[in-house]
Amino acid sequence: MLIQVTHAVAPTETQPLDGRRLQALRRELLRAGVDGFLVPRGDEYLGEYVPPSGERLAWISGFSGSAGLAIVTASQAVLFTDGRYTTQAQAQLDAKFWQIRHLTEEPPQDWLAEHAAGLRIGFDPWLHPQSAIDKLGTGATLVPLVANPLDAAWTDRPAPPLAAAVPQPAEFAGRDSAEKRAEAAASLRAAGESAAVLADPHSVAWLLNIRGGDLEHTPLALGCALLRDDASVELFMAPEKLDETVRRHLGNAVATHPPAALAGRLEKLAGKRVRIDPEITPVWFAATLTEAGARVQTGEDPCRLPRACKNPVEQEGSRNAHRRDALGLARFLAWFDAEAVGKTEMQAAEVLLGFRRALPLFRAESFPAISGAGENGAIIHYRATEATDRRIKANECFLIDSGGQFTDGTTDVTRTLWTGPGPAPEALRQRYTRVLQGHISLAVLRFPHGIAGNHIDAVARAPLWQAGLDYDHGTGHGIGSFLSVHEGPVSISRAAKPIAIQPGMILSDEPGYYLPGAYGIRIENLLLVQEAAPQPDQKKRFLAFETLTLAPYDRRLIDRSLLSPAEIRWIDAYHARVLAEVGPGLEPEPAAWLRAACAPLQG
The missing domain is CATH 3.40.350.10 (Creatinase/prolidase N-terminal domain)
Known part of the structure; x- marks a missing residue:
């Protein structure tokens, strides 16, 4: 597909x-x-x-x-x-x-x-x-x-995209659309609501098990829908996107209409209680429904939280996607060590994309790669252009934040690299190591049910705070299942809404540090939320994180003297896992590079 x-x-x-x-x-x-x-x-x-x-x-x-x-x-x-x-x-x-x-x-x-x-x-x-x-x-x-x-x-505004919608097979979706619709409709009936507006195309894609190509990095067919309390759906999408294959996939319980029919269909809800999520629904919907005589009820999109809690098939799909992605990353990192100096930021990003394109089930980048050398790495969401693209120099930092869209999962990973051949400055290694300590602290955290992202953000910042340092972005965001690389409703930041983290969610772990005009440091893995193994005398259920990303950290930037014995053991165990799971799939040259990159710190 x-x-x-x-x-x-x-x-x-x-x-x-x-x-x-x-x-x-x-x-x-x-x-x-x-x-x-x-x-x-x-x-x-x-x-x-x-x-x-x-x-x-x-x-x-x-x-x-x-x-x-x-x-x-x-x-x-x-x-x-x-x-x-x-x-x-x-x-x-x-x-x-x-x-x-x-x-x-x-x-x-x-x-x-x-x-x-x-x-x-x-x-x-x-x-x-x-x-x-x-x-x-x-x-x-x-x-x-x-x-x-x-x-x-805007007189020369481009026309809206019209890429075809396609079914997301059950082998990757994990649950049938009818089952999802029945569950969401039950939540409407429990609230005494006749319908819910699904203005977010991610909810439409998840509920109906469809994907599309209207966006470059997120596999959506842009459209909206009305979910009824009887589990039927009205889908509003350009007819050009819906061929016979996808119409058969949608089935008789899903009626399709062109977007121009939306206002008229909303008017049919006069006198009904209709749910609207005020956080993700355009004002137009509530105004139109109110004018039509419907009773607007504010509430969360009934697909948003279930979509964030990945089912077992989606969880295993994400593991598989990360294992494949790790092969491309290892090949890129080996290439980078040998050949990156003298190449440009855009050339490095293109090499990484080339390695990903060769992987099974790869569909697209999950966002434009952030490929920043030296001072450009300090621009948190830097994107190299023809005007800014510069050559990668020896003895400087390079930050690469990238990801892939695979049919069975979405990846997002950041590594900060030292180009060598000389040693990294002591101050840089200390700051990198503090970022790594915060990254590890979040990865190993156990926390009780009910904890939200705003409660644990400080865990990743604490080692930086001890040195008077911080970063001006959130620590983590949700990730979709072959959907958006940034997915709500949960995130890890000081500004995060107090929505409890739940099993099956996938969140990023990406503390950083940025020195404008000099370099940027960020380390990112994706974490899958799981039930934690019970401990003696434990009275309540706890959650823990499973690390999905498999890519080594740059040993040249690690200051061992700052690390505790437990942190060194964690890094060595992680590197041993990377080598065991990724090494057998590599060619001799990148495999040799990976063995050296994953050598134990403790020795």
């Missing part, structure tokens, strides 16, 4: 910005009768990754990061983004036209209260969830607009 991607390169990647697009948008704002406009990163599906037709924020600003919000008024243009992208934003935005603010330290609602009090700020109700509008609506009058003024200004 080959997922075909059918979209073009976003125009912002080839067209420089000079302020004319801002002028065009401001003319449209005058026509719309508003004083400003909100431009989010997400499209009408509110996803992290969007097709070229949804790259509105990049089109207006030049900023290509995956998280951000712009506010444009007659006299100001401000971009809000988080710590992963502030350095990138400074490089991509023209300071003559744009201001940059930290999304959490200087939130947009504060800016609106200070600069837009009394102004009418327009927004597209398709592009914002209700939770975001509620948070922003304290400093200005927010006005939903029928037509998006930015779309009117």
